[in-house]
Amino acid sequence: MKAIKVIEPFKVEIVDVPKPEIQKDDDVIVRITSGGICGSDIGIYNGTNSLATYPRLIGHEFGGIVEEVGKAVTSVKPGDKVAVDPVISCGHCYACRIGRHNVCSTLEVMGVHRDGGFAEYVCAPQENVHLFHKDFDESFLGLVEPFTIGVEVNRRGQITKGDKVLVMGAGPIGMTVMQVAKRNGAQVIMTDIVKERLDKALSMGADEVVLVSEENLEERLMKFTDQEGIPVIVDTVCSPASFEQSVQLACPAGRIVVLGLKNVPSQIVMADITKKELTIVGSRLNNHCFDEVIAGFEDGSLHPEQLMTRAYNYKDIMEALKEIQEHPQDVLKIVLKFED
Numbered sequence: 223m224k225a226i227k228v229i230e231p232f233k234v235e236i237v238d239v240p241k242p243e244i245q246k247d248d249d250v251i252v253r254i255t256s257g258g259i260c261g262s263d264i265g266i267y268n269g270t271n272s273l274a275t276y277p278r279l280i281g282h283e284f285g286g287i288v289e290e291v292g293k294a295v296t297s298v299k300p301g302d303k304v305a306v307d308p309v310i311s312c313g314h315c316y317a318c319r320i321g322r323h324n325v326c327s328t329l330e331v332m333g334v335h336r337d338g339g340f341a342e343y344v345c346a347p348q349e350n351v352h353l354f355h356k357d358f359d360e361s362f363l364g365l366v367e368p369f370t371i372g373v374e375v376n377r378r379g380q381i382t383k384g385d386k387v388l389v390m391g392a393g394p395i396g397m398t399v400m401q402v403a404k405r406n407g408a409q410v411i412m413t414d415i416v417k418e419r420l421d422k423a424l425s426m427g428a429d430e431v432v433l434v435s436e437e438n439l440e441e442r443l444m445k446f447t448d449q450e451g452i453p454v455i456v457d458t459v460c461s462p463a464s465f466e467q468s469v470q471l472a473c474p475a476g477r478i479v480v481l482g483l484k485n486v487p488s489q490i491v492m493a494d495i496t497k498k499e500l501t502i503v504g505s506r507l508n509n510h511c512f513d514e515v516i517a518g519f520e521d522g523s524l525h526p527e528q529l530m531t532r533a534y535n536y537k538d539i540m541e542a543l544k545e546i547q548e549h550p551q552d553v554l555k556i557v558l559k560f561e562d
């Protein structure tokens with residue numbers, strides 16, 4: 223079968239590799255129909271993703287149609303449309319024992335630490351394979367994973383009906399966080415430095431947007447919250463400065479969700495955290511959020527079609543990577559289609 227392999231930084235090839243076979247009774251073979259290209263795939267391609275090892279079959283956002291199942295598989299059958307959760311955990315470390323398997327001490331992510339889903343076929347354990355109950359557009363089966371990031375952030379930030387939420391950054395992660403927050407009944411104000419992205423955010427459901435290169439964010443937040451200050455902040459900008467600003471902007475008893483993976487320190491003012499008794503939580507990958515996203519796709523409360531900028535055939539991976547790198551501000555999600 224064909225697969226997309228990053229041999230080493232800046233060297234990507236369509237390679238021929240053996241089609242996976244059922245090895246364990248709970249294995250499921252999925253014929254991939256679509257995948258989403260993520261910022262972290264770009265990081266693997268250009269050598270800036272510190273978690274990745276080479277060579278690697280990339281892709282952690284993918285879904286398709288069940289081709290074959292092992293003897294013990296009961297949740298799906300051949301022909302079913304599914305999305306595959308790339309998170310693989312050990313099941314017995316501290317994090318796994320308390321139900322937080324997405325931060326397992328020996329966590330492996332398909333497409334990062336082990337081979338991933340930009341391939342014609344993938345083998346995954348039954349527990350990672352999640353069923354669509356309706357006949358859903360095959361282009362979007364690979365877009366469940368990016369929305370699970372939004373669900374995880376909402377769970378970590380305990381975002382619920384009536385909350386006022388600041389989402390910093392209107393990139394793909396910011397957009398999924400916003401849509402899930404809106405679905406949960408929150409009001410969302412989003413920031414960016416690119417006007418087109420904010421226009422897109424409004425069209426995808428954001429209540430208000432702030433072009434931070436031209437407007438005063440603090441003033442807008444006070445207005446948005448009737449002078450109370452913003453109680454929930456999600457930082458998808460992930461810079462030392464945006465983290466510092468979050469701690470400064472949050473109102474007393476506020477909650478902040480951070481997603482940054484950079485290894486650079488931030489100059490946080492301790493007194494802001496203590497005096498306001500802020501809750502600051504990290505959010506990584508997803509903790510069993512696939513079924514919630516699929517339900518949202520199927521009932522129309524979450525919109526993968528709005529996240530997709532364009533689709534490419536997988537054989538045109540170089541063109542897709544080029545578009546993302548040359549026009550990062552115009553792209554939310556590029557979908558790769560696996561068909562001849």
Ligand code: MN
Nearest residue numbers: 260261283368
């Ligand atoms: Mn991703």
Ligand code: ZN
Nearest residue numbers: 312315318326
């Ligand atoms: Zn574990």
